[in-house]
Amino acid sequence: MKSEPAFSHSAGRSPESARTGRTSRKRPLVVLAGQQNGGKSTLFNTLTGASQHIANYPGVTVDKKSGSYRHHQIRIDVVDLPGTYSLTSFSLEERVARDFIFTSHPDVVVNVVDAAGLKRSLLLTLQLLEAGFPMIMALNMIDVAHRRGLSIDVNRLEDRLGIRVIPTIGRKRQGKNALKKAIWQTTTGELEHQQFQMVYEKAEPLLARVEQELSRHPEITTGYPVRWMAVRLMEEDDQIEKRICELSKNGHLLLSELMSAKTAFETDQSLNISDYLASCREKTAARITRECVTKTRADRPTLTEKIDRVVLNRLLAPLFLLATVYLIYDLSIVRGYQLTQYTWPLLATLRNMVAGLLPDAGLLLDPYLRALSLWIIDSTLTLLNYIPIFFILFGLIAILEDSGYMARIAFIMDKLFYNYGLHGQSTLPFILGGVFAGGCAVPGVMAARAIPDERARMATILTVPFMNCMAKIPLYTLIVNIYFANYKSWAMLFISTITIIVALFAAKLLTTTVIRQMTTTPFVMALPAYHLPTVGAVLTRALERVWLYVKKVGTIVVVVAVIIFVLLQWPGINKQQMAGYQQQMQQATDTFCKMIETADPHLGRFTDSQLLDLLNDYDDYKRALFASGGGKGKRDVDRKFQSRNELFFSILKPEKDETARKISRALKKLHSKRKRLRREIKEARIVNSFLGMTGKILEPVSRFAGFDWKINVALLSSFAARESSVATLGVLFREGADANLTLEQRMDNEGRSTGFSSLNALALLLFFALYPPCLATAIMVKVQTQSYKWMLFSIIFPTVLGLIAAGLVYSIGSYLNATGIQMMGIFYGVALTTTILFGFIKTGNKLKKEKIE
Amino acid sequence: MQISFFKQRKPMKNARKQSHMRPSHHRKFCRLNDLKPGCCGRIRHHHSSGAIRRRLLDLGLVPETTVVVVCAAPLNDPLLLKLENDQIALRRREAALIEVETLFDDSVS
Numbered sequence: 032m033k034s035e036p037a038f039s040h041s042a043g044r045s046p047e048s049a050r051t052g053r054t055s056r057k058r059p060l061v062v063l064a065g066q067q068n069g070g071k072s073t074l075f076n077t078l079t080g081a082s083q084h085i086a087n088y089p090g091v092t093v094d095k096k097s098g099s100y101r102h103h104q105i106r107i108d109v110v111d112l113p114g115t116y117s118l119t120s121f122s123l124e125e126r127v128a129r130d131f132i133f134t135s136h137p138d139v140v141v142n143v144v145d146a147a148g149l150k151r152s153l154l155l156t157l158q159l160l161e162a163g164f165p166m167i168m169a170l171n172m173i174d175v176a177h178r179r180g181l182s183i184d185v186n187r188l189e190d191r192l193g194i195r196v197i198p199t200i201g202r203k204r205q206g207k208n209a210l211k212k213a214i215w216q217t218t219t220g221e222l223e224h225q226q227f228q229m230v231y232e233k234a235e236p237l238l239a240r241v242e243q244e245l246s247r248h249p250e251i252t253t254g255y256p257v258r259w260m261a262v263r264l265m266e267e268d269d270q271i272e273k274r275i276c277e278l279s280k281n282g283h284l285l286l287s288e289l290m291s292a293k294t295a296f297e298t299d300q301s302l303n304i305s306d307y308l309a310s311c312r313e314k315t316a317a318r319i320t321r322e323c324v325t326k327t328r329a330d331r332p333t334l335t336e337k338i339d340r341v342v343l344n345r346l347l348a349p350l351f352l353l354a355t356v357y358l359i360y361d362l363s364i365v366r367g368y369q370l371t372q373y374t375w376p377l378l379a380t381l382r383n384m385v386a387g388l389l390p391d392a393g394l395l396l397d398p399y400l401r402a403l404s405l406w407i408i409d410s411t412l413t414l415l416n417y418i419p420i421f422f423i424l425f426g427l428i429a430i431l432e433d434s435g436y437m438a439r440i441a442f443i444m445d446k447l448f449y450n451y452g453l454h455g456q457s458t459l460p461f462i463l464g465g466v467f468a469g470g471c472a473v474p475g476v477m478a479a480r481a482i483p484d485e486r487a488r489m490a491t492i493l494t495v496p497f498m499n500c501m502a503k504i505p506l507y508t509l510i511v512n513i514y515f516a517n518y519k520s521w522a523m524l525f526i527s528t529i530t531i532i533v534a535l536f537a538a539k540l541l542t543t544t545v546i547r548q549m550t551t552t553p554f555v556m557a558l559p560a561y562h563l564p565t566v567g568a569v570l571t572r573a574l575e576r577v578w579l580y581v582k583k584v585g586t587i588v589v590v591v592a593v594i595i596f597v598l599l600q601w602p603g604i605n606k607q608q609m610a611g612y613q614q615q616m617q618q619a620t621d622t623f624c625k626m627i628e629t630a631d632p633h634l635g636r637f638t639d640s641q642l643l644d645l646l647n648d649y650d651d652y653k654r655a656l657f658a659s660g661g662g663k664g665k666r667d668v669d670r671k672f673q674s675r676n677e678l679f680f681s682i683l684k685p686e687k688d689e690t691a692r693k694i695s696r697a698l699k700k701l702h703s704k705r706k707r708l709r710r711e712i713k714e715a716r717i718v719n720s721f722l723g724m725t726g727k728i729l730e731p732v733s734r735f736a737g738f739d740w741k742i743n744v745a746l747l748s749s750f751a752a753r754e755s756s757v758a759t760l761g762v763l764f765r766e767g768a769d770a771n772l773t774l775e776q777r778m779d780n781e782g783r784s785t786g787f788s789s790l791n792a793l794a795l796l797l798f799f800a801l802y803p804p805c806l807a808t809a810i811m812v813k814v815q816t817q818s819y820k821w822m823l824f825s826i827i828f829p830t831v832l833g834l835i836a837a838g839l840v841y842s843i844g845s846y847l848n849a850t851g852i853q854m855m856g857i858f859y860g861v862a863l864t865t866t867i868l869f870g871f872i873k874t875g876n877k878l879k880k881e882k883i884e
Numbered sequence: 885m886q887i888s889f890f891k892q893r894k895p896m897k898n899a900r901k902q903s904h905m906r907p908s909h910h911r912k913f914c915r916l917n918d919l920k921p922g923c924c925g926r927i928r929h930h931h932s933s934g935a936i937r938r939r940l941l942d943l944g945l946v947p948e949t950t951v952v953v954v955c956a957a958p959l960n961d962p963l964l965l966k967l968e969n970d971q972i973a974l975r976r977r978e979a980a981l982i983e984v985e986t987l988f989d990d991s992v993s
């Protein structure tokens with residue numbers, strides 16, 4: 032067994048400066064660096080067993096992620112970095128990667144390289160070598176290279192670069208052990224190499240001069256190799272420029288001196304130095320590639336190119352795209368919904384089990400523990416009910432990402448999105464948010480991170496919540512079924528497309544006003560080669576995203592459910608009112624007891640608690656029967672209740688005996704009286720609650736959009752979680768609930784008497800579609816934008832927009848005396864035309880670091 | 885003013901060196917944006933600056949390399965370029981900032 036080795040850079044490789052900045056560290060540190068989509072995260076997962084997000088889409092990893100593994104009894108830390116095309120500081124991911132490398136001073140840099148695109152990858156490799164850290168190359172995707180008829184001479188590549196080169200196939204975990212061994216040998220200093228250093232021919236004299244000047248200022252160069260810094264400086268790297276100005280007393284002087292040397296050199300040689308440096312690297316990369324890669328067969332179109340000829344064909348591309356989106360919609364939303372019919376009973380059983388463990392219900396008022404727990408469980412279960420849909424949806428999206436088609440969607444859609452200030456890469460956030468119907472804004476907002484363009488990213492984050500998330504669907508269905516029953520498909524089409532139209536409109540509105548000043552970056556994207564998605568990867572990804580959703584439900588929704596519960600309960604009804612209800616209940620119980628006494632004197636008088644038990648048993652029994660599924664299940668339930676309490680059971684399920692039946696009938700009557708009273712109390716409480724009062728206060732304003740206080744309460748509570756809107760409406764529109772009418776019928780009946788027309792319904796529908804993001808999404812907006820200001824904005828902006836839209840539709844509709852469906856058509860036409868016209872307006876672009884040459 | 889990196893003569897010399905290309909008698913320059921799908925051009929220099937220029941260079945769109953315009957997206961905007969083994973999507977706006985020398989189309993049948 033080896034004793035613990037000292038981890039140090041092997042002699043002769045690392046420049047002095049790199050070593051001086053190194054912090055003392057017990058465990059060796061390995062970083063994975065490389066270009067986008069090279070398979071860094073795949074290798075990271077292979078090494079550490081983590082499950083970092085992987086996709087066949089450039090720029091998936093946007094932040095560093097660390098993990099570790101054990102080798103020879105030593106724990107080795109591994110950090111997965113975002114993919115970068117170079118080590119400059121122009122984009123966020125480049126800054127993240129570069130800053131990490133230079134502040135942490137890794138013991139090994141594993142350069143993950145796409146073997147099928149070796150030349151391009153080498154451009155970064157050459158820059159990494161300049162950074163001077165001990166390096167290993169993981170020649171990944173060697174399988175793809177072989178498929179394309181490329182044979183790579185690994186030994187020669189090692190020789191040219193002066194570093195170990197390990198061929199790997201990340202997806203099949205091949206090369207894992209060789210890579211671990213090479214990492215180990217590098218950390219212990221067993222491997223000695225003379226790492227290759229770039230020579231920039233003509234520019235060498237200039238670089239030498241810059242290096243010389245810089246090395247006179249150790250305060251600037253600590254932690255960075257001087258050579259690397261000189262090259263970056265000549266490439267107009269403003270972070271280095273800033274560093275010089277900030278860290279050195281007369282930094283400005285030094286900088287202007289170096290810059291004039293640079294300009295003098297450029298005029299003298301009549302070349303652009305930063306282009307020249309890039310092209311030197313390009314030539315070196317090309318030379319190395321030429322020397323190490325041989326084509327085993329003549330050039331012929333790759334499979335990816337062949338597929339793209341069809342998939343990106345001008346006429347076929349839109350068809351493929353539409354078919355894809357339709358397939359996603361059909362498989363996840365339609366089929367997924369059918370699946371929920373099987374999963375719901377399971378959740379219902381769970382609810383009943385928990386309900387059984389809680390303190391029993393009171394006669395009129397339940398113990399708070401019971402009421403609150405059930406409230407939380409119900410809120411959670413409605414959300415969990417969507418799991419099958421999400422699982423399918425996320426699985427399909429994983430397939431899209433893994434195959435490489437997602438990048439093509441971005442390519443196809445870029446023009447359209449660009450006209451509205453968005454970006455080709457806004458596609459994924461929108462799809463996750465629910466383009467047509469069914470999605471969730473939380474993963475949508477999260478996915479917006481990958482958009483490199485700052486302004487488009489912000490516009491995407493702020494408009495994703497307009498999409499139709501799962502939680503909006505129940506209310507849509509409810510309203511469409513009541514008020515637009517004859518035009519169901521039209522109404523659904525309206526809902527699913529109007530949100531996109533409005534989102535584009537809003538994005539344009541924002542990019543021309545509020546966020547106009549933000550910087551934009553162009554759409555430049557390397558389209559990845561198509562890969563066949565693997566079942567394992569797709570399943571894990573789907574599970575991960577579902578888990579994320581469950582976690583959201585488990586935390587935020589529970590907290591919010593509690594808050595809403597409180598807001599709906601307090602201050603509640605006063606003592607007198609309560610006393611009135613209690614008196615009514617007392618009368619009912621008295622009648623029942625008297626009736627029993629006359630019918631069957633042997634039974635004696637029930638005590639209050641016995642009576643309560645009986646009533647609760649009645650509830651339980653009915654519920655159990657409902658869940659039993661008939662037949663044998665029913666008999667099991669009977670047996671259970673019989674053994675629990677023989678006497679009660681004889682009342683719950685009377686035999687032929689006439690008196691028992693009479694008693695049973697009386698119990699039923701008492702039971703429904705109790706149910707009615709309880710509901711009345713509940714409603715009275717909501718009316719007198721904080722939320723109810725707020726709803727009433729808002730009525731004068733909301734009347735412009737045709738909302739009464741009940742709708743206001745529902746909308747307010749839906750901010751917590753959209754699902755609650757339907758639940759709250761269910762409580763508020765309670766008339767007829769006893770007659771077993773559905774909520775649809777109840778709302779319809781009540782609507783007729785209060786004049787809630789299809790026009791009101793349309794206004795409500797519109798407002799709900801544009802309504803601010805739910806709390807979970809708002810929090811995600813905060814996380815992504817790092818600012819409470821934007822979070823607040825993301826709540827206020829849609830509210831105002833929604834109120835204006837709903838108000839206009841309602842007022843104009845009332846003025847014209849139009850029906851809901853007529854107004855729906857008018858609004859659609861107007862919105863569509865405005866948005867299309869809006870798309871033609873040009874937005875000024877403030878490109879990042881525009882310099883006049 | 886844009887400083888041209890390569891002197892005018894150079895591309896010419898190179899063109900002759902690469903024997904598989906048919907010799908061009910009159911050299912034509914245009915912007916990458918103006919190339920028809922299926923056409924091919926050699927990059928002369930970039931008129932862009934800052935981040936875009938950097939990114940283009942990083943992706944290998946370095947002066948002297950040959951690019952093929954594979955196709956345009958359905959809405960005519962981003963262009964799909966082929967560069968060695970890579971496919972790169974680029975908006976016309978940015979393509980208009982790249983000056984190329986048109987070459988006879990010899991890589992696309």
Ligand SMILES: Nc1nc2c(ncn2[C@@H]2O[C@H](COP(=O)(O)OP(=O)(O)OP(=O)(O)O)[C@@H](O)[C@H]2O)c(=O)[nH]1
Nearest residue numbers: 068069070071072073086090091092114172200201
């Ligand atoms: N055929 C093949 N595919 C691979 C290999 N390694 C990774 N992939 C796939 O390549 C794609 C990109 O992998 P990632 O690990 O996400 O790449 P990354 O370097 O982390 O990308 P960014 O985070 O975007 O910089 C995924 O679809 C992987 O499944 C390999 O060796 N062979």
Ligand SMILES: [Mg+2]
Nearest residue numbers: 071072091092
């Ligand atoms: Mg990654």
